[in-house]
Amino acid sequence: MSDIKVVPGNPRDAQATALLQASHALMQELFSAEDNHFLSIDELCVPSVNFFVAKEGDTSLGCVALANKGDYAEIKSMFVDPKARGKGIAHKLMQAIEVEARAQGLAEVKLETGDTLHQAHSLYRAHGYADCGPFGEYEESPASLFMTKTLA
Numbered sequence: 001m002s003d004i005k006v007v008p009g010n011p012r013d014a015q016a017t018a019l020l021q022a023s024h025a026l027m028q029e030l031f032s033a034e035d036n037h038f039l040s041i042d043e044l045c046v047p048s049v050n051f052f053v054a055k056e057g058d059t060s061l062g063c064v065a066l067a068n069k070g071d072y073a074e075i076k077s078m079f080v081d082p083k084a085r086g087k088g089i090a091h092k093l094m095q096a097i098e099v100e101a102r103a104q105g106l107a108e109v110k111l112e113t114g115d116t117l118h119q120a121h122s123l124y125r126a127h128g129y130a131d132c133g134p135f136g137e138y139e140e141s142p143a144s145l146f147m148t149k150t151l152a
Helices: 014-030 089-103 118-126
Strands: 004-008 049-056 059-068 073-080 108-114 130-132 144-150
Touching: 004 089, 014 049, 014 059, 014 073, 049 073, 049 089, 059 089, 073 089, 089 108, 089 118, 108 118, 118 144
Parallel strands: 073 108
Antiparallel strands: 004 049, 049 059, 059 073, 108 144, 130 144
């Protein structure tokens, strides 16, 4: 079995940028502009955002970001290379996010995801996330699903 490690990353690293661009392209293909809430690479490179990559050797296969919103954390930019799916990478990314949120003293993690991303919904539910209403600056939308989890 391959050894996949989740480590802090830089969104401007070529492999991370390629993952983010693939994620952005997929979201733009699936959802209208007003229903796309992904962060630009520059927006991921701010002190309040921790960015992680899942690596197998020197190859980045997935990424995720944790945005510290003050009284809660928000998961952003969760993406796994389609060729690397089925290796448990998303689960490892989720675990890293929760460890980081706890380290920052944040008791709640929230997310917004697209209504048609059923594999993502299953992943989040498997990690204990439950549906909730819009939060922060989000507005109710039929294309969005909002979820939250209180960390023990």
